[in-house]
Every structure is written in C-alpha cells, then in structure tokens.
Amino acid sequence: MDHTxxxxDVEITDALRAHVGEKLARLDGQGTETTRVQVTLKVNGSEQTATGTxxxxxxxxxxxxxxxxxxxFVAxxxxADKLYAQVRRHTQREYGRPK
Structure with missing residues (x-):
C-alpha cells in the first residue's frame, strides 16, 4: 500500500515517517483493494492531530x-486504529459479516 x-506546521522526521508506515502496514491484509492512504499531521497549540483518508x-x-x-505518536x-476499524466496517458492508 502506498501512503502519502x-x-x-509539522516537520516530517524519519521517525514519524517510519511510525506511520509501520502502523499503516496492518491495513494491507484486510481483504480490500486499498491502494493509497493520505495522512496529514498538524499541531494546534498543545494538541497534535493526525488525519487520514x-x-x-x-x-x-x-x-x-x-x-x-x-x-x-499517540495520535x-x-x-491507525480508527482507519483499521473503518476498513473492517467497509468490508462487512460490502461482503457481509464474517462467518
């Protein structure tokens, strides 16, 4: 899977890039044709946000x-947990509940 x-307002370090890649790797084996994930990291004061599509x-x-x-890193x-749940819900809607 390719990710962007x-x-x-955040410098993308090698550690952040590696952490995102590691966490998104678990989306590969979900039985869907996921080809790309777009992730944006942002700082709002003391709050760190990560948005993924x-x-x-x-x-x-x-x-x-x-x-x-x-x-x-916690964000x-x-x-990653929320994206994993979203893919799981999508798979259940498209292909029915797992037996």
Whole structure:
C-alpha cells in the first residue's frame, strides 16, 4: 500500500515517517483493494492531530478520519486504529459479516 505523509506546521522526521508506515502496514491484509492512504499531521497549540483518508478502497474514497492527542505518536496510533476499524466496517458492508 502506498501512503502519502504531509505536515501542516509539522516537520516530517524519519521517525514519524517510519511510525506511520509501520502502523499503516496492518491495513494491507484486510481483504480490500486499498491502494493509497493520505495522512496529514498538524499541531494546534498543545494538541497534535493526525488525519487520514483511505483512497481507492474497492474503487471509492472513504471519509477522512481524525485523531488527536498530546503526543504525535499517540495520535498516529489512534488514527491507525480508527482507519483499521473503518476498513473492517467497509468490508462487512460490502461482503457481509464474517462467518
């Protein structure tokens, strides 16, 4: 899966890039044709936010998801969990509940 990482008032370090890649890797084995994820990191005062959009999931783009925390790595972890849940819900809607 390809992912695009951008920062709004945030310098994208190698550690952030590696952490996002590691967390998004678990989306690969979900049985969907997810080709791209767009992630934007932003700082609002003391709040760190990570916004992610799954693009081209079985031919359609899903709703953007936002997660916030006081630490950017925690925000990325929360975002990855939310994106994983979104893919799982999408799969259940498209292909029925797992048996």
């Amino acid at each position: 990482l951008s920062g709004d 799954l693009l081209q999931v079985d031919g359609q783009d899903l709703t953007p998801i936002t997660a916030a925390a006081s630490d950017m 990325i972890d929360k975002l």
